[in-house]
Amino acid sequence: MASVTDATWTALADPHRRAMLDVLRVRACAVGEIVDELGFTQPTTSKHLRVLREAGLVRVRTHAQRRIYSVDLEQMAELDAWLAPFRQLWNERLDALGEHLDRSEDEAKGK
């Protein structure tokens, strides 16, 4: 149960790696497929995948010579947990705005 650590955030700091996660979000991929899709060299791709793996963001399963990488959704959920308090503040602000608008609307409808 890998938790979110510095490595996780560092891994996300690189745009290539975020692109890789976006690809893997759609479906699990072998290394070669990611190379084809994103156009990075194979060694670069493998190195980035290693960083993502050590960050707990992706998982590998070996299938013959291929290594199939997929997103670790649980880790993403933990990232989300860090973001959640901020989102809550944001939603509170939206709610306050919505209430404000509703009040005007209710007054118009005479509700």
Added chain:
Amino acid sequence: MASVTDATWTALADPHRRAMLDVLRVRACAVGEIVDELGFTQPTTSKHLRVLREAGLVRVRTHAQRRIYSVDLEQMAELDAWLAPFRQLWNERLDALGEHLDRSEDEAKGK
């Protein structure tokens, strides 16, 4: 309307800066308060705040000599937007599990 860019993710990669965001999430702070709270030196704190500002993650308003920093919740919401598709997959997985459990439960209750 600053959007999420590489700078945003890079800013989040640093644990000190995430700590600062956690402090600012509770309430807006002047630089000195952050220095006191987290124990970084003043120049370091200012430099990190600059990075956060240029990343669109915090806003400043000047109040006499003090500069009051606060989290830019809108930017956080945009970060959340990137994470959202992953969260959705995660929730679908939880729902599938829940449905599975509900089915067993319903059979037990004869619903």
Added chain:
DNA sequence: AGCTTATATTCCTTGACACGTATATACGCG
């Protein structure tokens, strides 16, 4: 205007990271 407080910036050194090239490991197959 001088002094103090509050914050920002500069310079310098150091360490981490990304990329390319070359090479190593692993697996399957004839």
Added chain:
DNA sequence: CGCGTATATACGTGTCAAGGAATATAAGCT
């Protein structure tokens, strides 16, 4: 077992970001 495919690692190099110390800017105060 030798060969091809698929992936990982090692090495050398250039770039960039972080921290400390010193200094600059800015605003209030007497």
